[in-house]
Amino acid sequence: MTQRSHTLVVLVEDHPGVLNRVMSLFRQRGFNVNSVAVGHSETTGMSRMTFVIGGDDRMVEQVTKQLYKLLEVVKVTDVTGENLIQRELALVKVAATERTRADVMRLATDIYRARFVDATPDTLILEVTGPSDKIDSMLTMIRPYGIKEVARTGLVAMVRGTGNSRLTVVQDAVA
């Protein structure tokens, strides 16, 4: 089966330690997590976790079933391949001398629609949002100028239009 990266949206009850439970499960079962983003969902008392994991379809099916065994996990949706809006935010501190500053700024704003949020005589901080591969691509382009620091949030995703990963969809326990 082909390995590819999967995006899972997991809705969980907001109990202390729930992220720990989920991560412990991934660790214990040897599932490889590339990115995690956690925050509140549209329902009070529910958090939304977005995971990007690597593996074949069978592994993702196992991840999903194992996640459902956790008491706080209410819904797991594999949104991979759906018509998705995907976003990650990154702050990038890059070296910028008087000579290079204009180049960095042009590259970042023209192509990647980054914003500048701080500047010192030697550095710039840029803020960029987009699908993770856009951020990867920007980092590649910026790297020659000297990246000093990168902070990324991890990917969040949402299905476009009427397709959704909300709680109203009842879990079908039949494998």
Added chain:
Amino acid sequence: MVATTPEESGAAPAASQPRSVAKAAPSIGARVLCEALVREGVDTVFGYPGGAVIPLYDVLPEFPSIHHVLVRHEQGAGHAADGYARVTGKVGVCLATSGPGATNLVTPIATAMLDSIPMVAITGQVGQHFIGSDAFQEIDITGITLPITKHNFLVRHAADIGPTIQKAFHLAKSGRPGPVLVDIPKDVLLAASELGAAESLDLVGYKPTYTPHRRQIRLAAQEIRNAQKPLILAGHGILLSGAMDELKTLAEKAQIPVGLTLLGIGGLDQNHPLCLGMVGMHGFAHANRAIYETDVLIGVGMRFDDRVTGRVSDFAPNARVVHIDIDPAEIGKNIETTVPVVGDARQALALLNAELEELRHDEWIESIAEWRRTPPYRPHANDAVLQPQFVMERLCEATDGNAIVVTDVGQHQMWAAQYFQCNKPNNWVTSGGLGTMGFGVPAALGAALARPDDEVWAVVGDGGVQMTLFEFATLVQEQANVNVVIINNGYLGMVRQWQQLFHDRNYSETFISQPDFQMLATAYGMAARTVTSRDDVDVAIEWAREIVGPTLLNFVVEQEMNVYPMIPSGGSYGELIEKGE
């Protein structure tokens, strides 16, 4: 049992002066906990006191319907609760103090997790203002037990004790059963509180599927109809869901032979003509051959563990697989499934029986019977040296296969599985998934206290028994009706067997010395005998059966006997070793 007074709680009266229960005393968390346990129908708790749980022990004498069994080590409490659960189907309860008391429960909790045993473990925790400070006897037991519990709780308010206990019991016994841990800080036990009314539980993220999908049942029935050589593999789920009758009906109606997993023993009477007995690494050759040849394999309440499958690519190579399990995560985990059926084994089999007409597979059944006619390996049948297989056969004969048999882990466990033809449900107690040495004696304690009118035999090795034999003291204190049988081969036998077969007889660290078991048991107050010859076996067994209270029989057996047949670890049926040189 009379509780002795712990020094720390100076106010407590001496055991001889029964404490008068002051009616006006405001109720505290500890009392709420006991009331919640009583409400769950708990009659026995296996435990060990300590600082963090003193408030609980302080109120325990007010609850005479709860029999507290003082073990000698918390590991014993956990395994005893496990044994209690396995022979009753009820939730086993164990109790320990914070820190070292709690960590001593780790092995039994893991044992219960891997065998899907309903268990509630209650641990004390340091006061909440100490949590996170590495206080005396503080340990993060909910963190430690995250991967080995079905769920665990840290109770932060006394008002949550009642609802949490209710949830814990519900979780432990529903769906796929398992251990649940409830950690309660000392200040919560001491806080003023009352037990509220039981609530109707609505756990948003926990809705086990009991009734299988009708379409899946129809598909399963169709697979069975199309089969020439169908085979059922019956696991622990049969016993956990009480599907014994439904299994028998399916086997008879559709004429399908049944293989049992190690934990499925008791799911179908082994004297039943369609029962093939145990499958897997040390399963019967005819049963494993049937798996090799079957064209439709119906796994029910079992999880295709590697001790059953061997090398997965060669397991049931010709079979389409119907897998019935209450845990959807088991389906497709190890073996690719043709028809998945998620649901309770009893309900699934009942629906399947209603769906199916009578079928016959005479040729298939006859060919299995033919393989079975090859007599099983009986080493040195006339040898003067005592053979472990012989002891198990005689024990089976003496008890008609009706006693509760609790084993430890090793060769004796496999001989017990093979030669003690246990044929009653919930009479076979063994650590299958984790393979926990030291399990046998305390689990037998739990089994005997749960079913005091039944005969209980603990079959243990001379290695494993040394891991928890301090529980002899508890057997004596409780006058538990346990007959301990040591299959004494002077080795860590199962490891020695692997060393012999796969590591050039390099018996590194598997010769094990031992105390004089007979004297030791006598010192603890047990009636004990040592048996070295075939002629004395029956007499000794009868002698132990006559005695009320715990006994010990030390059978000194041939040292280098092996368990056969054997499929080497990760091997396939084609590599089955039928017998020794």
